[in-house]
Amino acid sequence: MTRTIRLAARQALLEQRSFWRSAEYALFTFAFPLMILLLIGAANVGSHLPGTHIKNTTVFVPGILAFSVIVAAYVNLGSKVAVLRHDGVLKRIRTTPLPSGAYLGGLLASTVVTAILITAATGLVGGLAFGAVPRAGESFALAGGLVLGTVCFASLGLAISSVITSAESAGPVTYASFLPIAIISGVFDPTFSGLPDWLSRLVAAFPVKALAEVLQNTYAVRPFPAWDLVNLGLWTAAGAAFAVWRFRWHG
Amino acid sequence: MIPDMAGKRDAAVLVAGLRMSFGGTEVLHGVDFDVRYGEVFCLLGPNGAGKTTTLEILEGFRPPTGGRVRVLGLDPVTQPARLRERAGMVLQECGFPRQARVAELLDLWRSYYPNPRPLGDLLEVVELTDVKNTQVRKLSGGQRRRLDFALALAGDPDLIFLDEPTTGFDPEARRRCWAAIENLRGLGKTILLTTHYLDEAERLADRIAILRAGRIELCGTTHEVATRAGLATRISFTTPSALRRGQVPLPDGIDLAVRGSESVCHTGNAAMTLRLLLAWAHEHRLGDLDGLAVTAPRLEDTYLQLTRDLP
Numbered sequence: 001m002t003r004t005i006r007l008a009a010r011q012a013l014l015e016q017r018s019f020w021r022s023a024e025y026a027l028f029t030f031a032f033p034l035m036i037l038l039l040i041g042a043a044n045v046g047s048h049l050p051g052t053h054i055k056n057t058t059v060f061v062p063g064i065l066a067f068s069v070i071v072a073a074y075v076n077l078g079s080k081v082a083v084l085r086h087d088g089v090l091k092r093i094r095t096t097p098l099p100s101g102a103y104l105g106g107l108l109a110s111t112v113v114t115a116i117l118i119t120a121a122t123g124l125v126g127g128l129a130f131g132a133v134p135r136a137g138e139s140f141a142l143a144g145g146l147v148l149g150t151v152c153f154a155s156l157g158l159a160i161s162s163v164i165t166s167a168e169s170a171g172p173v174t175y176a177s178f179l180p181i182a183i184i185s186g187v188f189d190p191t192f193s194g195l196p197d198w199l200s201r202l203v204a205a206f207p208v209k210a211l212a213e214v215l216q217n218t219y220a221v222r223p224f225p226a227w228d229l230v231n232l233g234l235w236t237a238a239g240a241a242f243a244v245w246r247f248r249w250h251g
Numbered sequence: 252m253i254p255d256m257a258g259k260r261d262a263a264v265l266v267a268g269l270r271m272s273f274g275g276t277e278v279l280h281g282v283d284f285d286v287r288y289g290e291v292f293c294l295l296g297p298n299g300a301g302k303t304t305t306l307e308i309l310e311g312f313r314p315p316t317g318g319r320v321r322v323l324g325l326d327p328v329t330q331p332a333r334l335r336e337r338a339g340m341v342l343q344e345c346g347f348p349r350q351a352r353v354a355e356l357l358d359l360w361r362s363y364y365p366n367p368r369p370l371g372d373l374l375e376v377v378e379l380t381d382v383k384n385t386q387v388r389k390l391s392g393g394q395r396r397r398l399d400f401a402l403a404l405a406g407d408p409d410l411i412f413l414d415e416p417t418t419g420f421d422p423e424a425r426r427r428c429w430a431a432i433e434n435l436r437g438l439g440k441t442i443l444l445t446t447h448y449l450d451e452a453e454r455l456a457d458r459i460a461i462l463r464a465g466r467i468e469l470c471g472t473t474h475e476v477a478t479r480a481g482l483a484t485r486i487s488f489t490t491p492s493a494l495r496r497g498q499v500p501l502p503d504g505i506d507l508a509v510r511g512s513e514s515v516c517h518t519g520n521a522a523m524t525l526r527l528l529l530a531w532a533h534e535h536r537l538g539d540l541d542g543l544a545v546t547a548p549r550l551e552d553t554y555l556q557l558t559r560d561l562p
Binding site: 010 | 310336339342344350355356362
């Protein structure tokens, strides 16, 4: 067991080093949520949610936190595993006695590190630029929400990696499969409304809005997001089950 | 087919009656061969002969449809983890984590094994010491291939599988890969390699098995394979003037053809033919036979003959 953890830690270290060595990739992974945060956030300064005293940015910043989690856990991990599989790196790992748990554990640990860094950056910039901070006493709830979100979207990332058939399509597939949902979930626009009833019910079934609401609840007072927590739990289970069922070591 | 049955007892790889089917199509029709400890054994054959399938079964990636397989005394199907601690595998095409540096990657690989080889040693064997701090994505094709070898050697395995180690390389890259394989042999490693290049088999292998359309056609040393294919040794010499003028009778028991300035015969028993020939020359005062040349049957001839009638 200790050996597996040690090997996983070494793997995670190599993944992190590799991530930061591909400077372009690392930069854009971080720049994407931060740019959206600053540009759209600037447009919301001074506005309040209709009929309330809640500032738009107080809801918008945790929405972008959710977006950051999805980029780190779903897009990065999903496309990474697809490329590793397509390039034959997973196949090479199979030629060694490395336990598969240690390898996948290392990939997941590295994903968690990236998620922590990117959400910390987003939260910090959101606080400094727009004064949006979590409610007093909600830090643990926020941390818990981030962990749950990371676990949920990492399992979905592993799941989607199995349906990506080429290294070239890894980026487009992972982004295109969540960006439209993120947009109609109102992640980028706190006042977003006017969806047909059936569509807003459909959107509520996806985990993007659920994660955003869980995080928004730690910034602004809202009803306890019980249904959102159930939603994330179900998607995590579905993602993990699909990932285990469809996982392949070779492309 | 294999003369040395005693060698089978402690073979590094033992394959008997190996059969493999995909869907309803059988691609291996009862393959037999063995690889002895410390030798370089080459599975030679054209594309589609079943070389890679055979290797994948030995490596534990595919369970065979039938037959018996032992690798280092282990069953690859039921004991893959133990096998992978003792056997290094170089697959045909396998990617690297691109941003990893050479020495960093080797060190990571070393951590997977109970008794890894020293890092400096690994770099030296494959001549990558100069690029140890280079990112893998910046290496040439030949350097990557040698890094493949080094990764397969990281756990100091007893046996190394090499699947088509130099396919698609330019002559210089091939030469350096061969040098690296020679270095592996120098470490006393048992090596099982597949190739469709004759010169590669001829140069590297102690023994060769020719695999064609899912069957072993021939197995043995380069010379044995060529001889067993029914190809003869060629003996030639400059035709002595007395012979050309018909002043000397042709030798008995030798099928000698006088082709102008050169006389040629083909034989399955070079030593006896030479003895007869030299005795005949001595008897008729022809001296030592100028330009006497003995040419061993070439693997290429065997191979071409065997693979010519492929579909």
